Amino acid sequence: MKNKNTDPMQGHRARKRFGQNFLEDQGIINAIVRSIGPKASDNLVEIGPGKGAITAQLIESCPSMQVVELDRDLIPILLAQFAIYNDFRIHQTDALKFDFGQLATPERPLRVVGNLPYNISTPLIFHLLSFGELIADMHFMLQKEVVLRLAAGPGDKNYGRLSVMTQYVCQVENLFEVPPECFNPRPKVDSAIVRLTPYRTQPFVAAHPDKLAKLVKTAFAQRRKTLRNNLKNLDEELDLEALDIDLTRRAESLSLEEYVNLSNTLWP
Numbered sequence: 468m469k470n471k472n473t474d475p476m477q478g479h480r481a482r483k484r485f486g487q488n489f490l491e492d493q494g495i496i497n498a499i500v501r502s503i504g505p506k507a508s509d510n511l512v513e514i515g516p517g518k519g520a521i522t523a524q525l526i527e528s529c530p531s532m533q534v535v536e537l538d539r540d541l542i543p544i545l546l547a548q549f550a551i552y553n554d555f556r557i558h559q560t561d562a563l564k565f566d567f568g569q570l571a572t573p574e575r576p577l578r579v580v581g582n583l584p585y586n587i588s589t590p591l592i593f594h595l596l597s598f599g600e601l602i603a604d605m606h607f608m609l610q611k612e613v614v615l616r617l618a619a620g621p622g623d624k625n626y627g628r629l630s631v632m633t634q635y636v637c638q639v640e641n642l643f644e645v646p647p648e649c650f651n652p653r654p655k656v657d658s659a660i661v662r663l664t665p666y667r668t669q670p671f672v673a674a675h676p677d678k679l680a681k682l683v684k685t686a687f688a689q690r691r692k693t694l695r696n697n698l699k700n701l702d703e704e705l706d707l708e709a710l711d712i713d714l715t716r717r718a719e720s721l722s723l724e725e726y727v728n729l730s731n732t733l734w735p
């Protein structure tokens with residue numbers, strides 16, 4: 468039987484379980500690399516390099532870059548392709564469990580790049596954000612719907628828990644869309660490139676970030692319900708009626724600043 472996912476040049480069959488949709492459109496690869504603007508001095512790491520489509524462009528500007536790839540069958544392909552770069556390093560492991568802290572210091576924070584498998588993109592972003600000041604910026608190819616959710620503001624139908632909690636720690640920029648035709652095999656969904664830049668100084672600071680996370684989760688639990696109805700499920704003795712906010716509003720109408728203020732009023 469003919470296997471449509473086999474690349475005769477490299478003999479590697481795209482694996483669904485690793486979310487492998489390889490980028491083939493050179494124009495899009497160039498546009499991604501232009502928006503990253505890699506430099507030789509960067510502490511650059513690519514997650515899921517695959518067969519090196521983006522890596523090949525990045526490494527020309529940043530020969531000391533590193534990659535984290537789970538699929539061990541791709542390692543010989545990468546080693547052969549980038550053999551001339553002495554400082555190029557491959558970490559064959561699961562990026563979700565990888566200690567990115569070992570690659571960076573606050574003085575030399577990481578620049579992270581990845582055309583990510585869509586099924587791990589959200590947990591991976593939160594895993595990376597846990598390294599805080601060790602990340603300078605992140606450029607990801609994600610499912611377009613996820614990028615819309617990350618970048619959405621109040622009143623937008625895509626605005627939710629993911630938007631608020633990401634924008635609490637990062638500046639989010641939706642850069643451009645990438646259609647399925649740019650990949651092999653083609654994904655079923657549209658994709659987009661997003662830039663996440665963790666704040667060095669956050670614009671709004673919650674006294675208890677864990678409480679903010681709980682507040683936002685509870686507020687958005689049922690989108691159609693009012694704040695009063697959702698927040699009464701906060702399993703704590705809180706006097707909601709004393710708050711300086713209209714409890715008939717819905718979660719999707721509150722800005723990040725309002726969430727942080729609310730959190731700081733409830734848990735000073």
Ligand SMILES: C[S@@+](CC[C@H](N)C(=O)[O-])C[C@H]1O[C@@H](n2cnc3c(N)ncnc32)[C@H](O)[C@@H]1O
Pocket residue numbers: 485486487488489490491514515516517518519520521535536537538541560561562563581582583584587
């Ligand atoms: C969508 S493909 C992108 C490949 C390549 N960067 C490109 O643009 O053509 C995702 C890549 O992530 C790798 N991958 C999947 N899960 C991973 C994980 N948990 N940790 C590290 N890499 C992973 C896959 O093997 C694959 O190479």
